[in-house]
Amino acid sequence: MTRDSDDPPARRRFLVQGAAAAAALVGGRARAEEAAPPAIPDGMKSPGADVGSQTYGTPSRFEADVIRNVPKGLKQYTSASSRTPLQELDGILTPNGLFYERHHGGIPDIDPARHRLMIHGLVETPLILTMDDIRRFPSESHIYFLECSGNPGFEAIKGKTASDLVGLVSCAEWTGVRLATVLREAGLKPEAQWVVAEGADAAALTRSIPIDKCLDDALLVYSQNGERLRPQQGYPLRVLLPGFEGNMNVKWLRRLNVTAEPAYSREETSKYTDSMPDGTARQFTFLMEAKSIITRPSGTQRIAPGFHEISGIAWTGRGKIRGVQVTTDGGRTWQDAALQEPVLTRALTRFRLPWTWDGQPTTIMSRAVDETGYVQPSFSDLTAVRGLKSFYHNNATVPWRIAGSGEVSNGYA
Amino acid sequence: MTRDSDDPPARRRFLVQGAAAAAALVGGRARAEEAAPPAIPDGMKSPGADVGSQTYGTPSRFEADVIRNVPKGLKQYTSASSRTPLQELDGILTPNGLFYERHHGGIPDIDPARHRLMIHGLVETPLILTMDDIRRFPSESHIYFLECSGNPGFEAIKGKTASDLVGLVSCAEWTGVRLATVLREAGLKPEAQWVVAEGADAAALTRSIPIDKCLDDALLVYSQNGERLRPQQGYPLRVLLPGFEGNMNVKWLRRLNVTAEPAYSREETSKYTDSMPDGTARQFTFLMEAKSIITRPSGTQRIAPGFHEISGIAWTGRGKIRGVQVTTDGGRTWQDAALQEPVLTRALTRFRLPWTWDGQPTTIMSRAVDETGYVQPSFSDLTAVRGLKSFYHNNATVPWRIAGSGEVSNGYA
Numbered sequence: 070m071t072r073d074s075d076d077p078p079a080r081r082r083f084l085v086q087g088a089a090a091a092a093a094l095v096g097g098r099a100r101a102e103e104a105a106p107p108a109i110p111d112g113m114k115s116p117g118a119d120v121g122s123q124t125y126g127t128p129s130r131f132e133a134d135v136i137r138n139v140p141k142g143l144k145q146y147t148s149a150s151s152r153t154p155l156q157e158l159d160g161i162l163t164p165n166g167l168f169y170e171r172h173h174g175g176i177p178d179i180d181p182a183r184h185r186l187m188i189h190g191l192v193e194t195p196l197i198l199t200m201d202d203i204r205r206f207p208s209e210s211h212i213y214f215l216e217c218s219g220n221p222g223f224e225a226i227k228g229k230t231a232s233d234l235v236g237l238v239s240c241a242e243w244t245g246v247r248l249a250t251v252l253r254e255a256g257l258k259p260e261a262q263w264v265v266a267e268g269a270d271a272a273a274l275t276r277s278i279p280i281d282k283c284l285d286d287a288l289l290v291y292s293q294n295g296e297r298l299r300p301q302q303g304y305p306l307r308v309l310l311p312g313f314e315g316n317m318n319v320k321w322l323r324r325l326n327v328t329a330e331p332a333y334s335r336e337e338t339s340k341y342t343d344s345m346p347d348g349t350a351r352q353f354t355f356l357m358e359a360k361s362i363i364t365r366p367s368g369t370q371r372i373a374p375g376f377h378e379i380s381g382i383a384w385t386g387r388g389k390i391r392g393v394q395v396t397t398d399g400g401r402t403w404q405d406a407a408l409q410e411p412v413l414t415r416a417l418t419r420f421r422l423p424w425t426w427d428g429q430p431t432t433i434m435s436r437a438v439d440e441t442g443y444v445q446p447s448f449s450d451l452t453a454v455r456g457l458k459s460f461y462h463n464n465a466t467v468p469w470r471i472a473g474s475g476e477v478s479n480g481y482a
Numbered sequence: 483m484t485r486d487s488d489d490p491p492a493r494r495r496f497l498v499q500g501a502a503a504a505a506a507l508v509g510g511r512a513r514a515e516e517a518a519p520p521a522i523p524d525g526m527k528s529p530g531a532d533v534g535s536q537t538y539g540t541p542s543r544f545e546a547d548v549i550r551n552v553p554k555g556l557k558q559y560t561s562a563s564s565r566t567p568l569q570e571l572d573g574i575l576t577p578n579g580l581f582y583e584r585h586h587g588g589i590p591d592i593d594p595a596r597h598r599l600m601i602h603g604l605v606e607t608p609l610i611l612t613m614d615d616i617r618r619f620p621s622e623s624h625i626y627f628l629e630c631s632g633n634p635g636f637e638a639i640k641g642k643t644a645s646d647l648v649g650l651v652s653c654a655e656w657t658g659v660r661l662a663t664v665l666r667e668a669g670l671k672p673e674a675q676w677v678v679a680e681g682a683d684a685a686a687l688t689r690s691i692p693i694d695k696c697l698d699d700a701l702l703v704y705s706q707n708g709e710r711l712r713p714q715q716g717y718p719l720r721v722l723l724p725g726f727e728g729n730m731n732v733k734w735l736r737r738l739n740v741t742a743e744p745a746y747s748r749e750e751t752s753k754y755t756d757s758m759p760d761g762t763a764r765q766f767t768f769l770m771e772a773k774s775i776i777t778r779p780s781g782t783q784r785i786a787p788g789f790h791e792i793s794g795i796a797w798t799g800r801g802k803i804r805g806v807q808v809t810t811d812g813g814r815t816w817q818d819a820a821l822q823e824p825v826l827t828r829a830l831t832r833f834r835l836p837w838t839w840d841g842q843p844t845t846i847m848s849r850a851v852d853e854t855g856y857v858q859p860s861f862s863d864l865t866a867v868r869g870l871k872s873f874y875h876n877n878a879t880v881p882w883r884i885a886g887s888g889e890v891s892n893g894y895a
Binding site for chain 1: 539543559564570574578593597736826
C-alpha cells in the first residue's frame with residue numbers, strides 16, 4: 070500500500086530515538102499533558118459556508134494583509150510597480166493575485182476576441198493572428214521566474230521587508246507557443262537579426278529581442294498557473310523570455326516586427342541601460358544574474374531563541390541554481406542550504422537550512438551559486454566593478470540583522 | 483548571450499524550410515498581405531488602470547465564465563462538490579480559486595491564531611500545537627494532484643464537459659511539514675498502527691490513515707501554490723496524502739489520534755468503500771489509480787478540419803506517469819503522446835499530440851500508463867472486474883465523439 074519496505078522494529082526504534090532527539094525542536098508550545106484539550110470550536114457547531122459560495126475563490130479574511138506591496142505617495146501610478154509579499158509565501162510559485170506588477174502606461178482592458186498579433190518586417194509571409202489562431206499552435210508549459218531589472222535600484226538596499234527589498238520577482242507556470250514556431254510560420258528572411266515586440270498598452274512598450282533568443286526558449290504565453298493571464302500580466306498574450314529582464318517580456322503583445330537592427334526604443338536607450346564608472350553605459354544587458362534572499366526570518370519578523378528553519382529563494386537567468394550558502398554569523402562562516410527538488414532552470418529555487426538561534430545579536434545572509442559557477446556578489450564587490458551610477462541589475466546579497474530582542478531588520482539600513 | 487551555438491546559415495535554411503513545412507499548420511487566419519494592419523486599439527489611446535488598482539488580483543472580466551462548476555438543483559450544498567473547469571486550463575497547476583471543492587459540513591471560518599492541532603493516543607508526549615508551532619518545523623514543498631474518489635461515480639460517465647466528467651481533480655504546489663516529523667516529536671508508541679485525523683468542520687470529518695503512509699510522504703500543509711491554504715482547501719491546516727483518495731486529506735485539521743485500529747468512521751464504512759459483484763465490499767482502497775482525459779478538444783468545444791494539438795492531463799497515485807497513448811480512430815490505433823517535462827511523482831502530467839483532423843466523424847481518447855506498468859482500463863474492462871454496484875474509483879478512459887460538424891461530445895452519452 071505504501072512504497073517503503075516494512076521493518077517495524079527498526080522503524081520504531083528510530084521513532085523513539087527521534088522523539089527524544091526532536092524534543093528540543095519546538096520551543097514554547099503547550100503540551101497536552103499540561104493543557105486541557107482545546108474546546109470544540111464554533112465552526113464545528115453549525116454548518117459552514119456552502120459548496121460554490123465562491124465560484125472563484127479568494128483567500129481567508131484572516132490573510133487580508135497578504136497583498137501586493139504598493140509604494141505610497143507616488144506622483145502617479147500609471148508607470149509604477151507593486152511588489153510580491155515574498156516574506157508571506159512558501160514554495161516557489163507566486164499566486165497570480167500576488168504576482169508583481171510593473172506597468173509603463175497602466176493596465177489596458179483587452180477583449181481577446183478583438184485582439185490581434187501582427188508579425189511583419191523581414192518575414193516571407195506577414196501574419197495577423199487571432200488568439201484562436203495562436204492557441205492552435207503546439208504548446209509548452211514551463212515554470213520560470215520573472216524579475217524586474219530594477220529589483221532593487223542600484224544602491225545599498227532600502228526598505229524593511231523582503232518584499233520592500235527585492236519583491237519585484239515572482240514565479241509561475243507559463244503555457245504558450247514557442248516564438249520560434251510562430252516565426253517559422255511567417256518565414257524569417259536571412260537578414261533577420263532582431264524581433265521588436267510592441268505592447269497594446271498606452272506606453273506602446275517596445276523592446277528589441279535578439280533573434281537567437283527568439284529561436285531558443287522564448288515563448289508567446291497566454292496562460293499562467295493554469296488559467297489565462299491576468300490583465301496585470303499581459304492578458305491575453307505576452308512574450309516570455311526565460312531569464313531576461315522583466316520589461317523585455319512584453320505584455321499585451323500586439324506586434325512583432327522582424328528587423329536587422331534593434332529599435333533603440335526608449336526602454337533600451339534612456340532606460341534599462343547601465344551607467345558605468347568610466348562614463349560609458351552597458352546596453353542590452355538582458356540576463357538577470359544569480360540572486361537569493363532569505364524570506365524567513367526576514368525584516369519586521371521577530372524570532373525567539375531556539376530552533377528555526379531559515380528559508381528563502383534563489384534564481385538565475387543563466388539556468389539552474391547549483392547551490393545556496395547561508396551565513397548565520399555575519400559572513401564569517403557559510404553552510405550549504407538544502408535545495409527543494411526539483412531544481413528547475415530559470416525558476417525560483419527554495420532553499421532551507423535548520424538553525425538554532427542562541428539569542429545573541431547576529432546577521433544572517435544567503436548567497437546563490439548558479440550552474441555556470443557564478444557567485445552572487447556582495448554589494449561592495451558589485452560596486453567595485455559597477456560603481457554607483459547604475460540603476461539596474463543589482464543582484465547583491467541581502468543581510469538581515471537580528472537584534473538580541475529577536476527583531477529582524479535590514480542589514481544595510 | 484544565449485546558450486545556442488551560432489550557425490546562422492544552417493539556422494536560416496532550417497527556418498525557410500520550416501516556414502514552408504509549417505505553412506499548412508494554421509488554417510483559416512487572415513494573413514497581413516490580405517488584410518489591413520489592425521487599427522490602434524482603444525487601450526493604447528489613454529492610460530490604463532493604475533498599478534495597485536488590485537492589491538490582490540482577479541482574472542480578466544472576459545474570463546468571467548471560467549469558474550468552479552457547481553451542480554444545479556441539489557437539495558443542499560453543505561455536503562456537495564464543485565469541479566475544476568479542466569477544459570479551460572493549461573499546464574499542470576490549478577489556480578487556488580478554481581481548485582475543486584468537496585465539503586461534508588460546509589466551510590468553517592477559522593482564525594488561525596485560535597486554531598490548535600492536538601496529537602494524542604499512542605504517543606509518548608501528547609501535543610497541542612499552534613499554527614506558529616507548526617510553521618517552526620522543517621518544511622517541504624511538492625507539486626501533487628488531489629482527486630475525489632468519486633470522480634466520477636461508477637457508471638458510464640455522464641456530463642458534457644471535461645469538468646462535468648472528471649473535474650474533481652486538481653493539482654497544486656503544497657508546503658508543509660512531514661507528518662512523520664510531528665509524530666516523532668510526540669513519540670510513537672510501539673503499538674501505533676493508524677492515525678485518525680479529524681477536521682474542525684461541522685461534519686468532524688474523520689479518516690484513519692495507516693502508519694506507514696504517515697511515516698512516508700504524508701504532509702501537514704499550510705500553503706498551496708505559494709500562499710496560505712484557501713478556506714475551501716482546509717485553512718489553516720490540512721493533511722496531504724500524495725496519491726490517496728481526496729477525503730482522507732482531512733481539511734481544517736484539529737486532531738490526530740494515534741491508534742492500534744482504524745476508527746471505522748462513517749467515511750470508511752458507510753461511505754468510501756467499494757461494493758463488489760459478489761456482495762462483499764473493498765474497504766480502505768486508498769490509492770487513486772492511473773487516469774487521463776483529453777481536455778482539448780473536449781465536450782462542447784467545436785473544431786474545424788486541419789491541424790490541432792490534442793492536449794490533456796494524466797495522473798496516478800502510484801508515482802509517475804510513464805506514458806500516455808492517444809487514439810484518434812476510436813481505439814483501432816494508438817500513438818504515444820509527448821509528456822511535458824518535468825514529469826513529477828503524484829502530480830498531474832500534461833500530454834500533447836499533434837493531429838490533423840480530416841473532417842470525418844471519429845472518436846478520440848487517451849489512456850495512461852504509470853511507472854508500475856499499470857494501464858488505465860476502459861469502462862468495460864473495469865466493470866468486468868468491479869461490476870456495477872460500486873461508486874468510487876472509476877478510472878476508466880474517456881472517449882470524445884467528434885461529429886462531422888466538428889462538435890465534440892461525450893462518447894459515453
